[in-house]
Amino acid sequence: MEYRVLARKYRPQSFSDLLGQEVLVRTLNNAFSQGRLAHAFVLTGVRGVGKTTTARIIAKGINCIGSDGNGGSTINPCGVCENCTAIMEDRHVDVMEMDAASRTGVDDIREILDGVRYKPVVARNKVYIIDEVHMLSRNAFNALLKTLEEPPENVKFIFATTEIRKVPVTVLSRCQRFDLKRLKMEDLTNLFSTVCQKENVTIEKDALTALGRAADGSARDGLSLLDQSMALSSGNITAAVVQGMLGNSDRGNILELFEETMSGNLQGALNRLERMHQNGIDPLLIVQDLLEVVHLVTKFKVHPLHIEDSISDFEKQKSVELAKQIPMVQLGRAWQMLLKGIAEVQSSSSPFSALEMLTIRVVYLAEKGEDTSTRMSTEEDQKKKAELSGEEEKPSSAAARSQRVERTIENDGEIENLPTTFGQIVDIFEKKREAIIHANLIEKVKPVKVEAGLMEIEATDDLDKDLTGPIGKLLTEWTGIPWQISLVHSPGEKTLREKMADEECEAKEKAKNDPIVSSVLSSFPGTKVQSVRKIMRRTDSKN
Structure with missing residues (x-):
């Protein structure tokens, strides 16, 4: 039997198998149970989150007749009746899928409109699934509008698109819209773990995390990567295998590189980059990974109790430590430099040389802003000493820098x-x-x-x-x-103008207590001390 890739083999067959789309499932469940099923749906979301799969499950639920042949529309299609089986195998005469990416013209839509007039052949409803609907031409959309607004009672339209903004608002207003979410890291890792168990393959936890991160919320992307890693690992998928396959560096290695860079350890950072380059790591991926680390550390900086499910315990511990040690200003500047560095690495004739130059600039930034290696080791001690002694922090790092x-x-x-x-x-x-x-x-x-x-x-x-x-x-x-x-955002001292105003008020109060000034004020009621100036008295010396 011909091998089926995991993304097709483990495609959800019912709404209970659909991961991460609780709002959609709950809405359709109520619609089926209350008999309030719309005549047109539009499903949008990034690639691989289940748009076409959801459309087929809806088509099965509409036309399912149950295992005994007497069932009605249901949110839980049986999967064994003639209609369910034919829809799953993409051969049902009344459920038609059209790829709008290859059939974009008005003539293609006319074929659908001509078929809409006729009743279903074997099913209760005709279902038209149009994938990548945003690729239709303007005339094609216009030809569809009237039928989409008032279709025959036994016709349903289901549209799927990754570019919802390209779909005319006149079409969207005639459909029920569902935004399918990216899958959470937890859902992806659970899915990969379940598939590995069914395929009799063992996989490490860090490998699951790496695959989930690379999938970027897409179940299909993740299963395709898992399929590839199974072929590469021969039954035991390790983190090293996944990292080598993806061309990524170990996240711990990236964290060490980031720490060396921000602490001003230029030699260590360049040596680590050279080893990563020899291992075949793409320079662009290194910059992107460094950006992710800066983002992660900054989140822990502003929210120390931040819970991140997509990282390992080691990454979380290391990120928290770095967040305590690196000033927010340096994190912000590192983010800006790395963000601009992506374009430099992409456009350079020698990406690795561009990466090295970018690293040197970031290291110089760390030295320029603060001697971070000294600051990281002494900042906490200096604060404690200042609190105990009541004295101000000694500017040792600034003195060393100057x-x-x-x-x-x-x-x-x-x-x-x-x-x-x-x-x-x-x-x-x-x-x-x-x-x-x-x-x-x-x-x-x-x-x-x-x-x-x-x-x-x-x-x-x-x-x-x-x-x-x-x-x-x-x-x-x-x-x-x-x-x-x-x-x-810490409170500062008063401005110099405010201090001068306070000093002037204090001088006026002292002047009022002077015997001569006090006598004048009492002799002339209503008199006020307007200003106080120091008078330099010069005494002539006699020879």
């Missing part, structure tokens, strides 16, 4: 010392006559943390979000070290 950069780039001659406080930064912009930025620093900026090479600012509503770029660029140019200016 010391490293100053060896190659000289500071601006007009700047004697590297600024380590917000006031010093404001003075620099005043000295350099950057009036607009200087005014913004005084009026709107609330500093959260300032050290050599780093300034964190509270993200307030009235602050210009584009201000951080020019500040960092100018400070880098003037001081000779890279500066990272970040907007954070």
